Amino acid sequence: MFTAYLIVTALTAAANLAAAIGDFARPGWLLDGMTKCGVPHSWLFPLALLKAAGAIGLLLGFAVPLLGLAAATGLVLYFVGATATVVRAGLSANVPYPAAYLALAVGSLVLRLASK
Numbered sequence: 001m002f003t004a005y006l007i008v009t010a011l012t013a014a015a016n017l018a019a020a021i022g023d024f025a026r027p028g029w030l031l032d033g034m035t036k037c038g039v040p041h042s043w044l045f046p047l048a049l050l051k052a053a054g055a056i057g058l059l060l061g062f063a064v065p066l067l068g069l070a071a072a073t074g075l076v077l078y079f080v081g082a083t084a085t086v087v088r089a090g091l092s093a094n095v096p097y098p099a100a101y102l103a104l105a106v107g108s109l110v111l112r113l114a115s116k
Contacts (some may be wrong), residue, residue: 004111006062007021008063008073009059009108009112010106011104013055013056015055016051016055019051020048020052023044023048024045031044037085037091038089039085051075054078056071057074068108068112069109073109074110076106083098
């Protein structure tokens with residue numbers, strides 16, 4: 001179980017770091033998506049920081065389990081909100097994107113709890 005936790009959590013951290021780096025770059029397609037969802041562009045930097053902090057927290061959680069638990073919980077909440085925002089905007093075709101990150105975060109959280 002612990003090996004699964006390590007693998008899923010490393011993948012979750014990598015995916016969120018990549019997403020945060022993409023957010024910091026502010027590509028046009030991302031800004032367009034935010035506009036369609038009704039999210040102000042000024043929120044992009046703080047949201048990217050949350051993803052990066054969650055990813056770093058997951059990695060530090062290998063050494064400090066409570067920190068990893070907190071980071072995984074935070075990412076689950078973040079992506080529940082992101083998924084809800086996409087659904088509220090009526091962009092059902094885009095739901096798989098935040099839902100995939102949500103699934104990774106839930107996997108990290110569940111496996112962290114199971115590997116104690």
